[in-house]
Amino acid sequence: MKLFRDPAALRHWQRQEGGSLAFVPTMGNLHEGHLSLVRLARSRADRVLASIYVNPLQFGPEEDFARYPRTPAEDLLKLRESGCHAVFLPEDAVMYQGDRADRCTILPPPGLAGGLCGAFRPGHFSGVCTVVLKLLHMATPDLLVLGEKDYQQYRILERMARDLDLPVHVLAGPTRREADGLALSSRNGLLPPELRPMAPLLAAQLRELATLPEGGEAREAASLGMQNLQDAGFKMDYLELCDSDSLAPLARIQPGARWLAAGRLGGVRLIDNMVVA
Numbered sequence: 001m002k003l004f005r006d007p008a009a010l011r012h013w014q015r016q017e018g019g020s021l022a023f024v025p026t027m028g029n030l031h032e033g034h035l036s037l038v039r040l041a042r043s044r045a046d047r048v049l050a051s052i053y054v055n056p057l058q059f060g061p062e063e064d065f066a067r068y069p070r071t072p073a074e075d076l077l078k079l080r081e082s083g084c085h086a087v088f089l090p091e092d093a094v095m096y097q098g099d100r101a102d103r104c105t106i107l108p109p110p111g112l113a114g115g116l117c118g119a120f121r122p123g124h125f126s127g128v129c130t131v132v133l134k135l136l137h138m139a140t141p142d143l144l145v146l147g148e149k150d151y152q153q154y155r156i157l158e159r160m161a162r163d164l165d166l167p168v169h170v171l172a173g174p175t176r177r178e179a180d181g182l183a184l185s186s187r188n189g190l191l192p193p194e195l196r197p198m199a200p201l202l203a204a205q206l207r208e209l210a211t212l213p214e215g216g217e218a219r220e221a222a223s224l225g226m227q228n229l230q231d232a233g234f235k236m237d238y239l240e241l242c243d244s245d246s247l248a249p250l251a252r253i254q255p256g257a258r259w260l261a262a263g264r265l266g267g268v269r270l271i272d273n274m275v276v277a
């Protein structure tokens with residue numbers, strides 16, 4: 001497995017090698033969710049490149065950038081075992097130069113990025129789009145492989161690729177979960193141990209909502225669900241039913257729509273989503 005810290009070396013490798021390249025961007029502290037995307041990428045392309053970079057641009061001033069778990073040595077071993085061909089591990093100085101307030105950044109479409117997490121994390125999706133666009137320019141992959149776990153992020157990046165005519169196909173893999181249903185996340189390890197048993201309630205609540213009959217009132221169901229989760233100790237940001245493509249809020253339950261939720265448990269932000277069968 002090749003390791004690149006410098007975009008010029010990465011570009012050189014990409015130019016030299018033939019065949020197709022799939023790219024899996026990550027912030028590291030890798031778990032089975034990330035590795036499932038590497039395996040999906042392997043099944044769709046000749047070579048797989050993963051990146052590990054905790055992107056400061058997508059964290060707000062009050063958010064957990066400093067305590068975000070960083071485990072590069074373990075991550076590299078896991079990537080090698082998963083059959084990843086190359087890893088890009090850039091330093092901040094390689095990714096961003098100059099004054100943060102005076103940089104060119106990407107503005108994501110307000111229809112997709114304004115609601116849900118976008119409403120609670122100002123600037124987050126601009127930071128995500130900016131770093132992913134830069135990584136795509138550096139790596140020039142044929143395929144960008146993302147996780148459905150971060151569903152809004154997936155839809156926004158897919159739209160960015162389309163709207164900016166990026167020559168990359170965007171693919172999402174399913175959410176991988178713990179045995180108790182909790183979606184795997186690098187932030188799960190930050191949960192206070194005494195609150196860990198409550199964490200799967202988020203997925204359980206979404207699963208229950210996703211089985212409600214077609215035609216039901218979404219807002220009423222959502223506020224009951226929010227209340228259940230608040231009672232269990234979550235500080236909820238949102239719980240909403242949205243169109244799976246446009247992410248527009250929906251008034252009535254319909255097949256193919258998606259329940260999305262975000263909330264804090266013990267100060268740790270958890271997100272999840274589930275599609276209506």
Ligand code: AMP
Nearest residue numbers: 026027028033146147149150175176184
């Ligand atoms: P992150 O390291 O959290 O930025 O995530 C990197 C990629 O892995 C993103 O495309 C995520 O959506 C995806 N991912 C994170 N958690 C999971 C999971 N539990 N199952 C599948 N994909 C995931």
